[in-house]
Amino acid sequence: MLKLTPAERSTLRAEAHALSPVVIVGEAGLTPAVLKEIDASLDAHGLIKVRVFGDDREARVQIYETICDKLGTAPIQHIGKLLVLYRPKKDAPKERSETRGKGLREVTIVKPSPSGTKRPSVTKVMVKGNERVTQGGSIKRAKPRQSSLKKSSLGRG
Numbered sequence: 001m002l003k004l005t006p007a008e009r010s011t012l013r014a015e016a017h018a019l020s021p022v023v024i025v026g027e028a029g030l031t032p033a034v035l036k037e038i039d040a041s042l043d044a045h046g047l048i049k050v051r052v053f054g055d056d057r058e059a060r061v062q063i064y065e066t067i068c069d070k071l072g073t074a075p076i077q078h079i080g081k082l083l084v085l086y087r088p089k090k091d092a093p094k095e096r097s098e099t100r101g102k103g104l105r106e107v108t109i110v111k112p113s114p115s116g117t118k119r120p121s122v123t124k125v126m127v128k129g130n131e132r133v134t135q136g137g138s139i140k141r142a143k144p145r146q147s148s149l150k151k152s153s154l155g156r157g
Contacts (some may be wrong), residue, residue: 001069002074003074004086013084024052025052042087046086048086066152067085074087104129107126107133108123111123113135118129127139
């Protein structure tokens with residue numbers, strides 16, 4: 001079981017407020033399939049809500065403790081039938097490529113020859129963030145955003 005300070009727990013409770021339950025524990029209880037789904041959700045999100053059906057409070061507390069013990073999660077909050085769990089994400093942050101963030105990316109364009117008998121032409125082109133390559137191999141820019149006539153007339157007067 002993961003240990004957190006009260007301040008960390010409070011922050012995570014605030015973050016979890018807007019979340020929806022991602023896993024639902026039904027009448028069958030805490031099956032291996034449900035545990036596997038909770039584990040996958042924790043890996044993907046880190047902070048999740050689990051809804052437990054059933055009116056027995058002791059059974060819900062037992063399920064909460066079992067999840068925390070088996071999956072190494074920190075218990076954040078237990079309100080009614082909702083359980084809030086936290087475990088730091090396992091996925092390492094993906095490294096960004098050198099061209100990302102600069103607004104340019106390299107695209108390879110392959111155009112067939114006009115006659116169809118010769119080799120296709122292959123060209124590598126740097127494409128800006130607001131451009132795309134069409135199916136024919138040409139580059140198109142995104143259309144400029146339309147400006148409001150009302151706003152432009154107010155600015156001049």
